[in-house]
Amino acid sequence: MRIALPLAGTRGDVQPAVALGVELKGRGHDVVIGAPPNLVEFATRAGLKTKACGPDVQKLYESDEGQRALASGSTFKLMPMVAKQMAEYADRFDDEMIDVCSGADLIVSTTMTEDRGQSIAEAMSIPLISLHTFPCRKNSKYPFPNGLPAQWSPPGPVNSATWVVAENVRRVVFMKYLNKLRAKLDLPSTRQSVAAALHRDGVPEVQIYDPVLLPGLADEWAGQRPFTGFLELTRATREAVGELADAHDDVLSWITAGPPPIYFGFGSMPIRDAATVVAQVDDVTRRLGQRALVSAGWSDLDRANAATGDHVKIVGALAHDIVFQHCAGAVHHGGVGTLFESLRAGLPTMVCSVSFEQPMWGTQVERLGLGSHVRFTKLDAATLESGLRVLLEDSTIEHARDMGAQLAKSAQACATVADIVEAHAAK
Structure with a gap:
């Protein structure tokens, strides 16, 4: 089976999927990774077929503008900067993801690529799975990360409301770019959020962190989103990428x-x-x-x-x-x-x-x-x-x-x- 893993972000975003890619390759599957240009060598040294995919987010973070935004400690100052980079790179990112996924029998996306991954999987009529390294869907136990002061313990309806707001902001901000991709793929435009689209399509949203760190969440989702724990590199793979x-x-x-x-x-x-x-x-x-x-x-x-x-x-x-x-x-x-x-x-x-x-x-x-x-x-x-x-x-x-x-x-x-x-x- 040919499995495509289109990725984006920093090494922390990419490494868990690379660990999965190594496991899948060991099972005899044909695995292709799409990695940001600064992480192509990392994924290649891990033994995986790799293509450049997405912008170099780390380079953005290391810029003067990025360092000032990080130093502010505010996600809301970081998001416009990241959104601007993504907007400037959008057409190229679309083409790179289509290339990575071309000929695949299944796509494994992450939080940062699941919106494009959903449209590409729909156009190619192939299954999709998404990996989440933190809770990024509506729930009553925890608010949207950084959406409320960390020390607050709000009631369930308030927590749920933060997710409704966040999902709609994401939908509005990225809808224009997503519909450009859908036009390339000869798909009709959409106004749905990525969360709604994945739910409609029955896409497994695999939580690759441990539920003991977020008590009550697994019970609320009741098997809807399976928890597996963190995906770590084997010692052999760590040696291959240079961690001798x-x-x-x-x-x-x-x-x-x-x-x-x-x-x-x-x-x-x-x-x-x-x-x-x-x-x-x-x-x-x-x-x-x-x-x-x-x-x-x-x-x-x-x-x-x-x-x-x-x-x-x-x-x-x-x-x-x-x-x-x-x-x-x-x-x-x-x-x-x-x-x-x-x-x-x-x-x-x-x-x-x-x-x-x-x-x-x-x-x-x-x-x-x-x-x-x-x-x-x-x-x-x-x-x-x-x-x-x-x-x-x-x-x-x-x-x-x-x-x-x-x-x-x-x-x-x-x-x-x-x-x-x-x-x-x-x-």
Whole structure:
């Protein structure tokens, strides 16, 4: 069976689908990935046939405009910027997705490509599946991510209302571009939201995160949207893309020479003054009697000349599956991939959220007693120390350890999703 996976976004958006692609290829399927130009090499090195598809969102985030929008911590400042890039790239994106999906027997989309994927699947009369890395459909348990202040606990009808608003905004903003694609495909124009279209077509919406992180949601959806857990790369695939185990010998040697450190890594967050952040980490961990492992792959920090005490080690990007099992806690931006890795390792976690669904995950970390949450715009020495003290509490450590045991069940998530793909194709 030929399976197309048209993708868009950053590595965090693309990696889970690549993990699924590797599983499907291992089952003998002909898999083709559509990846943003900056991630074509990543997917290719994972062993998958890959074509360029969609704009380079990471390049947008790294621009001055993107960094200012990220630094504001507001999704509503980011969305117009992303929408503008998508609008400028729309015609080319349409053509690239059609090319990736041409000749496919089934399409696997993600939240960022499911609207185009639905129209292409309709035109080609083939099945479609969509992968969601966070709840992005109407429910009464949780509001639309970043739609309300994270600390609020609104009643069910208010939560549901935020989704109605969000789905209609998405429909109105992208309807013009979607109908241009439908015209290319000789399909009639539509005014339906993507959520309504997928529901009409019976498209499985697979939730590739664990329901224990969002209590009550799986019960409300009652099997309508299956939960599988996070899709992770195998160690062999990680090695293939460059996350070599033996490249961590120096780091592991430093870790084992003393008490387990707290990991600090902020992904693509906008740290314009990385030296100041590192100085705060150095000062706060020293006062708390902790060691700190700082992954500075997210900045242009001069690691060789950074002034820190012996209790701090600054390194580049790390393979979380290798390092986290040797740490005492983790501090990061709350992207679902990194969050899954830290919680699965049983680490008390501090989320320093920026935007999109990150504040939602940070709020859940706090509510479930797994750690602490602070908006990155509010991060300073005082909030960092307060958050780290929560991580060091016995109750937090115990809750995080219990969560790690539950998330270990996600090890079969790729196989579970692949089963869903094969079963849906057979209908």
